[in-house]
Amino acid sequence: xxxxxxxxxxxxxxxxxxxxxxxxxxxxxxxxxxxxxxxxxxxxxxxxxxxxxxxxxxxxxxxxxxxxxxxxxxxxxxxxxxxxxxxxxxxxxxxxxxxxxxxxxxxxxxxxxxxxxxxxxxxxxxxxxxxxxxxxxxxxxxxxxxxxxxxxxxxxxxxxxxxxxxxxxxxxxxxxxxxxxxxxxxxxxxxxxxxxxxxxxxxxxxxxxxxxxxxxxxxxxxxxxxxxxxxxxxxxxxxxxxxxxxxxxxxxxxxxxxxxxxxxxxxxxxxxxxxxxxxxxxxxxxxxxxxxxxxxxxxxxxxxxxxxxxxxxxxxxxxxxxxxxxxxxxxxxxxxxxxxxxxxxxxxxxxxxxxxxxxxxxxxxxxxxxxxxxxxxxxxxxxxxxxxxxxxxxxxxxxxxxxxxxxxxxxxxxxxxxxxxxxxxxxxxxxxxxxxxxxxx
Amino acid sequence: xxxxxxxxxxxxxxxxxxxxxxxxxxxxxxxxxxxxxxxxxxxxxxxxxxxxxxxxxxxxxxxxxxxxxxxxxxxxxxxxxxxxxxxxxxxxxxxxxxxxxxxxxxxxxxxxxxxxxxxxxxxxxxxxxxxxxxxxxxxxxxxxxxxxxxxxxxxxxxxxxxxxxxxxxxxxxxxxxxxxxxxxxxxxxxxxxxxxxxxxxxxxxxxxxxxxxxxxxxxxxxxxxxxxxxxxxxxxxxxxxxxxxxxxxxxxxxxxxxxxxxxxxxxxxxxxxxxxxxxxxxxxxxxxxxxxxxxxxxxxxxxxxxxxxxxxxxxxxxxxxxxxxxxxxxxxxxxxxxxxxxxxxxxxxxxxxxxxxxxxxxxxxxxxxxxxxxxxxxxxxxxxxxxxxxxxxxxxxxxxxxxxxxxxxxxxxxxxxxxxxxxxxxxxxxxxxxxxxxxxx
Numbered sequence: 001x002x003x004x005x006x007x008x009x010x011x012x013x014x015x016x017x018x019x020x021x022x023x024x025x026x027x028x029x030x031x032x033x034x035x036x037x038x039x040x041x042x043x044x045x046x047x048x049x050x051x052x053x054x055x056x057x058x059x060x061x062x063x064x065x066x067x068x069x070x071x072x073x074x075x076x077x078x079x080x081x082x083x084x085x086x087x088x089x090x091x092x093x094x095x096x097x098x099x100x101x102x103x104x105x106x107x108x109x110x111x112x113x114x115x116x117x118x119x120x121x122x123x124x125x126x127x128x129x130x131x132x133x134x135x136x137x138x139x140x141x142x143x144x145x146x147x148x149x150x151x152x153x154x155x156x157x158x159x160x161x162x163x164x165x166x167x168x169x170x171x172x173x174x175x176x177x178x179x180x181x182x183x184x185x186x187x188x189x190x191x192x193x194x195x196x197x198x199x200x201x202x203x204x205x206x207x208x209x210x211x212x213x214x215x216x217x218x219x220x221x222x223x224x225x226x227x228x229x230x231x232x233x234x235x236x237x238x239x240x241x242x243x244x245x246x247x248x249x250x251x252x253x254x255x256x257x258x259x260x261x262x263x264x265x266x267x268x269x270x271x272x273x274x275x276x277x278x279x280x281x282x283x284x285x286x287x288x289x290x291x292x293x294x295x296x297x298x299x300x301x302x303x304x305x306x307x308x309x310x311x312x313x314x315x316x317x318x319x320x321x322x323x324x325x326x327x328x329x330x331x332x333x334x335x336x337x338x339x340x341x342x343x344x345x346x347x348x349x350x351x352x353x354x355x356x357x358x359x360x361x362x363x364x365x366x367x368x369x370x371x372x373x374x375x376x377x378x379x380x381x382x383x384x385x386x387x388x389x390x391x392x393x394x395x396x397x398x399x400x401x402x403x404x405x406x407x408x409x410x411x412x413x414x415x416x417x418x419x420x421x422x423x424x425x426x427x428x429x430x431x432x433x434x435x436x437x438x439x440x441x
Numbered sequence: 442x443x444x445x446x447x448x449x450x451x452x453x454x455x456x457x458x459x460x461x462x463x464x465x466x467x468x469x470x471x472x473x474x475x476x477x478x479x480x481x482x483x484x485x486x487x488x489x490x491x492x493x494x495x496x497x498x499x500x501x502x503x504x505x506x507x508x509x510x511x512x513x514x515x516x517x518x519x520x521x522x523x524x525x526x527x528x529x530x531x532x533x534x535x536x537x538x539x540x541x542x543x544x545x546x547x548x549x550x551x552x553x554x555x556x557x558x559x560x561x562x563x564x565x566x567x568x569x570x571x572x573x574x575x576x577x578x579x580x581x582x583x584x585x586x587x588x589x590x591x592x593x594x595x596x597x598x599x600x601x602x603x604x605x606x607x608x609x610x611x612x613x614x615x616x617x618x619x620x621x622x623x624x625x626x627x628x629x630x631x632x633x634x635x636x637x638x639x640x641x642x643x644x645x646x647x648x649x650x651x652x653x654x655x656x657x658x659x660x661x662x663x664x665x666x667x668x669x670x671x672x673x674x675x676x677x678x679x680x681x682x683x684x685x686x687x688x689x690x691x692x693x694x695x696x697x698x699x700x701x702x703x704x705x706x707x708x709x710x711x712x713x714x715x716x717x718x719x720x721x722x723x724x725x726x727x728x729x730x731x732x733x734x735x736x737x738x739x740x741x742x743x744x745x746x747x748x749x750x751x752x753x754x755x756x757x758x759x760x761x762x763x764x765x766x767x768x769x770x771x772x773x774x775x776x777x778x779x780x781x782x783x784x785x786x787x788x789x790x791x792x793x794x795x796x797x798x799x800x801x802x803x804x805x806x807x808x809x810x811x812x813x814x815x816x817x818x819x820x821x822x823x824x825x826x827x828x829x830x831x832x833x834x835x836x837x838x839x840x841x842x843x844x845x846x847x848x849x850x851x852x853x854x855x856x857x858x859x860x861x862x863x864x865x866x867x868x869x870x871x872x873x874x875x876x877x878x879x880x881x882x
Binding site for chain 2: 027135138331
């Protein structure tokens with residue numbers, strides 16, 4: 001019998017306890033392995049829990065778990081970084097295998113944790129850290145092992161996808177859509193880490209490590225959130241055939257690895273454009289398999305717990321046999337050297353740029369000639385005859401001018417924009433949205 | 442070093458050899474395990490192969506592989522049933538682990554093969570047998586283990602999906618679309634097993650075994666192909682908001698398991714409706730995870746080889762440690778009792794029925810009253826004013842009358858249709874297409 005202890009009794013912890021107790025027989029039948037919910041620690045037991053526990057399973061100090069020789073697997077679902085770091089490193093030092101859903105910890109301090117685990121031959125399960133119930137970690141570590149992964153990208157945050165979907169389908173403003181998401185329980189009271197892109201960045205960093213074989217410096221990952229997205233750009237993008245998503249992207253280059261999270265236009269017929277609401281989806285491009293997409297619920301108590309329990313079962317099987325990491329098919333940093341991140345100025349992609357311009361003859365020609373001087377090629381232009389939405393802000397006649405470029409370097413785009421602003425060819429700071437739509441060059 | 446021998450050197454075998462030799466270092470780096478392409482057997486070496494082998498790896502008799510103590514893993518990619526059955530059972534008896542892409546063999550004789558393997562503690566990898574490069578087997582065995590699977594269904598045959606997509610998007614007839622598929626290499630010279638649904642039925646039978654935990658009698662699986670699909674029905678379905686797919690469906694009921702393959706209307710906004718061309722996709726409904734969908738290339742040399750090699754690596758790791766089946770998380774028949782299949786007459790679904798009726802007042806009322814007498818409730822009707830496409834066949838004025846029912850039993854539908862035919866309310870045998878669109882009842 002394998003004893004599991006849970007640290008943190010929030011919505012994921014409750015889901016894990018529910019599955020371990022209510023589906024004990026199913027797990028035993030399927031996995032031929034008996035798994036026991038042994039103890040649970042949380043700081044405050046004086047609350048109502050969706051899945052109340054018997055008193056004998058409640059633990060009031062962390063030490064009772066860490067020091068207990070009967071505990072085989074520690075499930076860390078407490079949230080935060082410092083406390084979980086302590087929990088996990090202590091658990092490892094005490095010979096306990098770990099399952100965690102903590103993307104922030106793994107993205108920011110994963111190197112320490114995995115290196116310690118490696119020294120102690122301890123397994124760390126982290127399926128639930130990325131895309132909830134979708135088995136993307138296992139797919140990358142095992143199912144798609146026979147591939148050089150060229151690119152992995154997707155919608156990794158359900159809150160922002162819900163908001164963008166509401167903005168697109170109902171024409172809501174960002175604030176209205178956020179409020180609706182909060183009312184429906186799809187956004188937290190403090191949604192900062194979701195809407196500013198940090199959560200998706202944590203997740204894509206973990207996928208990048210696994211896909212490209214090394215750890216990276218999280219503070220260098222390029223992250224931009226959706227908090228400043230104007231519904232107007234979603235509408236104009238649609239006219240050009242694109243759908244706006246908060247996309248998390250990791251690409252492998254010869255000498256470095258490009259990892260970025262930002263609002264992104266995808267062609268409306270791209271499979272990820274059709275992933276709406278709180279759903280998550282990940283697209284993997286492997287040299288042999290081509291494109292594989294996995295889609296499902298990226299959050300929520302039971303979907304996330306489904307992933308946690310799959311790790312528990314996998315690790316329980318190896319404990320039964322008496323083995324540790326040696327059975328793991330791919331370690332998270334399989335190249336055993338850190339990844340160099342591509343600098344933002346070296347990104348090379350397509351751009352949607354919306355200028356707010358005075359309605360004066362010749363402005364388009366002047367802006368286009370600046371682009372040309374930086375070798376930026378223009379693919380499409382929308383110049384509206386009528387003033388759209390911006391009328392209130394000024395008595396002047398102003399119009400949105402949208403330019404969609406072919407592939408260009410971030411550096412030349414930024415230089416061109418600076419020159420356009422300096423020459424007062426536009427009235428406000430232009431809106432820049434990257435477009436993920438690879439072209440033959 | 443783990444030695445791999447391949448039996449059968451067709452397009453999948455060539456792909457496996459290519460990956461094992463060209464990505465040897467990648468596999469070693471990722472999996473920390475050295476895998477060697479040791480020998481290959483095929484009946485006729487006097488052909489040109491996409492990936493030519495060195496002579497020293499070519500083997501001219503099966504015995505050279507089966508009797509060779511240095512062979513650790515036998516990869517069976519020969520096709521057919523009798524010869525592979527012999528290969529695999531001999532390999533197992535000789536203590537060799539097996540990886541196969543052979544869905545026909547596993548669906549029709551899986552019970553024998555897996556039981557023998559179990560006695561000998563031999564691992565059988567079969568990721569490539571279902572949906573090519575998509576890691577659906579691993580997802581069901583491991584990633585989604587913490588779920589009671591209620592339903593698994595999908596597009597499991599790329600040839601038929603290519604044909605239906607061409608019929609839908611270009612208005613081609615079945616014959617024209619099949620011809621195009623053959624010209625492009627998406628359909629074989631003899632496409633019988635693809636278009637009559639047998640291939641998809643083999644695959645869904647394997648998924649049903651894994652999801653519900655037992656073997657089934659393949660000859661009892663309900664299978665209907667796309668060979669009689671008329672483009673007219675695809676068009677009329679579209680008007681009702683549905684897209685036609687060859688769907689393979691497995692559902693779990695309290696006492697039995699429903700497994701069926703047939704042309705099926707799905708709501709056009711269903712994620713599977715958007716899977717077009719040769720792509721495959723599988724939707725899994727688990728009680729905890731909700732709906733998870735995996736999508737990718739279901740056939741082709743390298744995508745299928747990607748799945749074969751993932752099995753090779755997994756098994757190689759366990760050979761390195763000196764273990765066999767004990768590390769497998771879910772055995773294919775984890776309930777260890779055979780599945781009872783639901784009889785076709787007890788299917789309970791929605792139906793699209795197209796009658797060819799004389800253009801006479803009152804026909805709809807008469808047909809509707811027959812339906813009512815069998816307690817079949819009608820959800821929608823299309824009766825065209827104009828004669829559509831059928832004009833050539835008769836000088837009589839005939840019109841298509843389409844009835845979309847609410848959920849009804851197959852038995853009552855068949856009885857109603859028989860009565861309508863007997864009473865001469867329609868001029869030809871009605872077209873019946875099932876609709877997968879679950880309603881609250």
